[in-house]
Amino acid sequence: MSDESGWSLTESDPAVFTALLQSLGCSTLIVDDLWTLDDPELLASLQPIHALIFLFKWIGGGEEEEGGELKGGGRYDEDFPGFFAHQVVNNACATIAVLNGVFNVPSVPMGADLTMLREFSAGMDPLMSGYSITNSAPVRNAHNALSSTANSPFSIDPSLHDQNEKEDAYHFVVYVPVAGQLYELDGLRRAPVAHGGWEGGEGWLDVARRTIQKRIGSYPPGSLHFSLLAVRTDNLPGMEAQLGKARAAGEEGVASDLAARIYTEKSKRAQWEFENALRRHNHVGLIHSLLLGLAKAGGLDSAVGKARQKMSERREKAAKSGAAMEE
Amino acid sequence: MLSFKAGRCNRRGETNWVDPTPTKGLITLETSAEDGLLHFSWKNRETGATDEDLILFPSEAAFVKVDSITGGRVFVLKFSSSDQRYFFWMQNADTSRDDYYVFNVNGLLEDPSFVPADPPAPVLSVASTSAAPAPAAPPAGPSQPSEEQLRLLRELVQSATASAGTAAGPDLALTDVITPQTLEPLFARPDLLHAIFPNLPADLPGERNADTLREVIQSSAFKASLRGLQQALSTGLLSNLVVSLGLPPEAGTGVGPFLRAISEQAQTSLEEAEGGDERMETD
Numbered sequence: 001m002s003d004e005s006g007w008s009l010t011e012s013d014p015a016v017f018t019a020l021l022q023s024l025g026c027s028t029l030i031v032d033d034l035w036t037l038d039d040p041e042l043l044a045s046l047q048p049i050h051a052l053i054f055l056f057k058w059i060g061g062g063e064e065e066e067g068g069e070l071k072g073g074g075r076y077d078e079d080f081p082g083f084f085a086h087q088v089v090n091n092a093c094a095t096i097a098v099l100n101g102v103f104n105v106p107s108v109p110m111g112a113d114l115t116m117l118r119e120f121s122a123g124m125d126p127l128m129s130g131y132s133i134t135n136s137a138p139v140r141n142a143h144n145a146l147s148s149t150a151n152s153p154f155s156i157d158p159s160l161h162d163q164n165e166k167e168d169a170y171h172f173v174v175y176v177p178v179a180g181q182l183y184e185l186d187g188l189r190r191a192p193v194a195h196g197g198w199e200g201g202e203g204w205l206d207v208a209r210r211t212i213q214k215r216i217g218s219y220p221p222g223s224l225h226f227s228l229l230a231v232r233t234d235n236l237p238g239m240e241a242q243l244g245k246a247r248a249a250g251e252e253g254v255a256s257d258l259a260a261r262i263y264t265e266k267s268k269r270a271q272w273e274f275e276n277a278l279r280r281h282n283h284v285g286l287i288h289s290l291l292l293g294l295a296k297a298g299g300l301d302s303a304v305g306k307a308r309q310k311m312s313e314r315r316e317k318a319a320k321s322g323a324a325m326e327e
Numbered sequence: 328m329l330s331f332k333a334g335r336c337n338r339r340g341e342t343n344w345v346d347p348t349p350t351k352g353l354i355t356l357e358t359s360a361e362d363g364l365l366h367f368s369w370k371n372r373e374t375g376a377t378d379e380d381l382i383l384f385p386s387e388a389a390f391v392k393v394d395s396i397t398g399g400r401v402f403v404l405k406f407s408s409s410d411q412r413y414f415f416w417m418q419n420a421d422t423s424r425d426d427y428y429v430f431n432v433n434g435l436l437e438d439p440s441f442v443p444a445d446p447p448a449p450v451l452s453v454a455s456t457s458a459a460p461a462p463a464a465p466p467a468g469p470s471q472p473s474e475e476q477l478r479l480l481r482e483l484v485q486s487a488t489a490s491a492g493t494a495a496g497p498d499l500a501l502t503d504v505i506t507p508q509t510l511e512p513l514f515a516r517p518d519l520l521h522a523i524f525p526n527l528p529a530d531l532p533g534e535r536n537a538d539t540l541r542e543v544i545q546s547s548a549f550k551a552s553l554r555g556l557q558q559a560l561s562t563g564l565l566s567n568l569v570v571s572l573g574l575p576p577e578a579g580t581g582v583g584p585f586l587r588a589i590s591e592q593a594q595t596s597l598e599e600a601e602g603g604d605e606r607m608e609t610d
Contacts, residue, residue, distance in 0.1 A: 011547060148548040153568070154559040270532050275546060277528040283552035286526035288572045290505055290544070291586070293519045295593030299512030300504075301340035304586055307503035308340075 007091035007140055008150035012055055012170055014229060015272035016146045016279070017098055021231075023142045025111020026102060034228040037209035045261075049232045050108070051101030051176040052208055055094075056226035058171075058219060072215030074184060074193040082178040083118065086130035087187030095143045096133055097172035100185040101231050104176045113138035130187065148279045170227075175212065177204035182211060236265055328357035329435060329443050331428045335369060335379075336401060336414035342587060345393075345401060345414045352378075354415060356435045365439040367404065367432075369415070379413070383436060390432040392425075400425055497561065497582065501553040504586075507541045514540070560585050 010016055017031035031053070032046065043049070070076075083103035087096050102108060103118050110118075117136055121129040133139060144150040174185040175195075182204050184193040195211045198204055216224060239262050246255040294300045333354045336345035351372040359366050362382070369379035386407065393401040393414070400417035417425050427444065434441035503509075513519060514537040524535040533539050543549055559565055565579030569588070572578075578588035 148551045149555070152552055152555045154555045273530075273532050274542070275548065277531040278543060278546050278548035281528040281531075281548070283549055284556060284568065285572070286523070286543075286549075287501075287505070287553060287556055288574075288589070289523045289526045290510065290513070290540075291589045292593055293516070293523050294505075294510060294513045295590050296519055296597060297512040297516050299509065300586070300590055300593070301342060301344075302512075303504045303506075303509035304342070304499065305340035306509060307499040307501075310503045311497070311499050 005089045005092070005134060006144075007089050007134070008144045008147035009091050010094065010143060010147040011279075012094050012172075012227070013275070015275045017053075017094070017229065017231075018272060019146055019276050020095065020142055021098065021102065023145065024114050024139065026108060026114070028109055028233050029102065029231060030234045031098070032230050032232060034230040037205070037212065037228070043205060046230055046232055046235075049205065049230045050105040051174055051231040052205075052212070053097055053101060053229040053231065054173045054175060054212055054215070054226065055097075055170045055229070056173075056224055059223055059225065070193060071218050072184070072211060074195040074211070076189075076191045077181075077183070077194040078191050080178070080183065080192040080194075082176075082183070082192075083121070084126045084129065084185055084192050085121070085133055085187060086126040087172075088127070088130040089134045092134055092140075092143065093170075093172050093187065095139065096130065096187050097174050097185075098231065099133060099139075100187065101174040101176050104178050104183075104185075105231070126191070146276060146279050151280050151282060153282055153284060175208045182207045184211070236262065236269075239265070328355065329428070329431050330355045331424070332372075332418035333369070333402075333415040334418050336416055338412065338414055339590070342590075344587070344590065347401070347416045351418060354432075356432060358439050365435060367436075369413075381413075385439060386437050388436050390429055390436060392429065402429065497557070499582070501557045501582065502550050505544055505553060507544065510540070510544070557582055 014031045014033050018029075021029045021031065029050075034046070034052070036042065083100065085096055085100055087093050099114075102110070102114075113136065117132060117139065121132045124132065172187065176183055176185065180197050182195040182197070184195060186193065195207060198207045212228070216226065239258055243255055243258040243262060246258060291300060294303060330353055332351070334347055334350055334352050336347045338345050353370045353372055355366075355368050355370065357366060358364065364382050364384070367379075367381045367383050367388075368377050370377045381404075388404055388406045390402055390404050393403050400422060402415050402417070404413040404415070406412075417428070419425075419428075431441075431443035434443065520537060520540070523540065527535065527539070527543065531539075531543075559568075560579070560582045563580045565585075566576035567579070569579040569585065570576055574585070574588045574592060578585045
């Protein structure tokens with residue numbers, strides 16, 4: 001089910017982001033989970049990283065920001081030279097975030113629709129840029145293609161989704177280097193936030209690491225659910241070329257190491273393909289054939305009985321914890 | 328003491344479907360000399376063992392015909408204070424006595440000091456499908472079913488026709504019905520799995536096997552579809568969609584009807600494969 005704007009709920013998953021960008025012509029980009037910023041070797045293996053997407057859900061009461069102070073530091077920069085779009089539609093928040101990142105990466109190949117969109121919004125204020133993205137049919141269609149709710153024959157109440165996977169429950173912030181400064185692009189803030197430059201042996205990622213850690217630290221411990229994604233250049237073609245060279249040069253050690261990394265990377269992509277194929281699929285026929293097959297195998301009644309039992313156990317548990325809370 | 332030939336039926340899970348088992352048995356009601364209480368027992372006439380022995384207090388239970396099972400002589404021992412149900416089917420070849428046995432059982436269940444009425448002499452010609460049996464003479468003793476029996480009967484009819492779920496919410500989740508554990512009986516049947524693989528996405532990478540199915544049913548996309556289907560079914564408006572799956576339109580009126588119709592669909596296709604059902608013998 002989409003909201004009135006026609007944007008459906010999707011999951012905030014590297015597989016979804018990658019497929020979205022690829023379908024819009026960004027053939028060299030992938031989006032990956034970034035488990036930590038503290039591992040220099042890991043970061044090196046993922047380079048070049050163009051932007052970071054920090055998605056988080058704050059579980060706690062009260063206002064997130066007090067007294068106009070920017071959580072995580074930095075200062076508003078109304079003269080930001082790059083692309084910045086406001087989040088206008090809730091269901092589109094992940095796509096807006098990823099475009100806020102990608103449109104600020106120099107010389108990245110993209111399809112005709114994205115190129116036109118970026119040109120069209122040049123010089124617009126953030127609100128109009130946000131509307132441009134939201135009203136772009138190609139972008140909206142690419143986004144909805146990966147939404148399992150959009151691909152289902154039913155209109156589904158979005159509140160059915162796993163609470164943890166609900167895209168609109170998460171807030172998206174992009175960290176990207178522009179003109180020598182680290183910028184934080186938050187579609188719900190009035191302007192980009194500048195966090196300063198870097199010098200010496202540092203790179204923008206070091207500034208990003210400090211900034212993000214400061215941000216995380218500004219919340220009470222345990223109150224923040226978050227995830228970090230890296231928008232980076234796909235290194236698979238590069239690794240395969242290197243493998244060819246290493247083999248030709250007889251460097252067996254290097255070759256086998258590369259082969260192992262390539263294998264791991266390809267397995268991950270196959271897993272993404274698997275998940276995305278399921279997102280695009282209408283499962284009704286599969287559900288029916290599974291239940292019918294189970295009935296023929298004599299197991300449907302037992303399954304139904306167990307399911308009823310689980311549900312009544314859940315109710316009991318909920319009733320008990322509800323009672324406990326009242327005490 | 329009251330005894331009559333009856334077999335047991337197995338109930339299919341929590342549904343209102345029962346499958347008669349052919350084992351020859353005997354229902355007996357008698358007050359035990361030991362504890363002075365009324366015992367409702369079922370004896371296995373083939374092994375001689377008493378496989379079921381229930382102690383029943385007055386008005387605790389009733390023995391009622393299951394009307395929704397047409398053509399069968401199925402009865403249920405139903406309890407007023409719990410959801411327990413025991414299903415039986417009459418094994419006496421002479422159907423004309425059924426009403427008497429039921430009447431007497433209920434008389435005893437309400438009050439163990441009840442004196443069972445004598446049944447009429449057995450009808451010599453066994454009731455056939457073409458002619459209805461001769462109506463039985465009215466029994467001696469109280470001729471009206473008691474209030475208690477009427478109330479229990481009403482409850483049984485209601486529960487047989489009620490759809491799944493209460494005002495408080497659904498009583499099951501489809502995501503609990505389809506899990507790697509519950510699907511084990513299906514995964515053990517490669518002959519049945521073949522019919523399922525064509526329903527997977529054509530562009531799904533990997534082999535078509537039970538492991539792939541396990542992965543698929545645990546994926547977020549599949550679970551979201553299950554939740555969507557459940558929600559759509561509970562609107563009761565999915566008749567068109569279920570007909571396209573070969574199910575009757577009633578299967579689109581709720582989760583319970585949907586699952587029951589699939590159960591029937593499986594039964595029908597199994598019977599077509601076997602070419603007939605088991606014979607239930609009476610003697």
